[in-house]
Amino acid sequence: TKIYAITPTYSRPAQKAELTRLSHLFMLVPSLHWIIVEDSNVTTPLVTNLLHRAGIEKRSTQLNIKTPPEFKLQGKDPNWIKPRGVEQRNLALTWLRSHHDNDHHGIVFFMDDDNSYSVELFLEMLKIQPGRVGVWPVGLVGGLMVEKPLLNDDKTQVVGFNAAWRPERPFPIDMAAFAISMDLFIKNPQAVFSYDVQRGYQESEILRHLTTREQLQPLANQCRDVLVWHTRTEKTKLTSEEALQRQGKRSDGGMEV
Ligand code: UGA
Ligand code: MN
Secondary structure (H helix, E strand, C coil): CEEEEEEEEECCCCCHHHHHHHHHHHCCCCCCCEEEECCCCCCCCHHHHHHHCCHHHHEEEEEECCHHHHHHCCHHHHHHCCCCCCHHHHHHHHHHHHHHCCCCCCCCCCCCCCCCHHHHHHHHHHHCCCCCCCCCCCCECCCEEEECCEEEECCCCCCCCCCCCCCCCCCCHHHHHHEEEEHHHHCCCCCCCCCCCCCEEEEEHHHHHCCCCCCCCCHHHHHCCCEECCCCCCCCCHHHHHHHHCCCCCCCCCCCC
């Protein structure tokens, strides 16, 4: 079974650091195929070189599509006012549907570039049954130490969620909390991401086309283990770099950082 991890990514000072962390995960998990989609008009050498250096170019697909300006965050915008990764994830789904519609056993996971993932998470995903969506806890998200599915007495079915933030959402979980059996995307071609959703509804928007709460498959030790954390990297402060640049100098001349 192949796990197709779909990662939207955009250029910023910490991009290479984030992607280097992820690329080393791919080196450790042979069943992973990386669909990395740059929010850009071109594919960049930074990403191409990174895939080569990790030796995973044969297990990756480098795509690009720019978020239209009207949906792009501006300098001082708080990051939550517009959905992120919509265009990029949809391009990856189009690619998957056209190239891999025979691979009904594949698993699809939306893997943001800044979270922290355990290798063990991907071993759990391999347990996802055809026609189902696997779910598990996510650490450090939604204002809680952990957001998690709540299970019935015999621990086989999801009966609710512990979310504190917008618990009324149909699926009050983070993008990192689930992975999807590939056959569901083939069966439901209408399942795509949309800009036309309220804040926090991207996950519900894709899942409502594919599954119901009752059909979710609980993983990660009956949803007791945390194998992924919604970490966020602080914005890099470059005041001295900007001062250098005003003098026509820079610290990273001829270097890729
Ligand atoms: C949360 C969820 O974890 C995301 O999966 C979801 O897309 C997002 O909210 C949302 O509601 O849109 P958060 O940490 O707030 O995530 O979002 P980011 O990590 O900033 O962005 C998610 C992904 O989109 C990342 O892989 C990031 O590199 C990418 N992105 C972000 C772009 O490709 N372009 C951008 O302009 C911004
Ligand atoms: Mn993030």
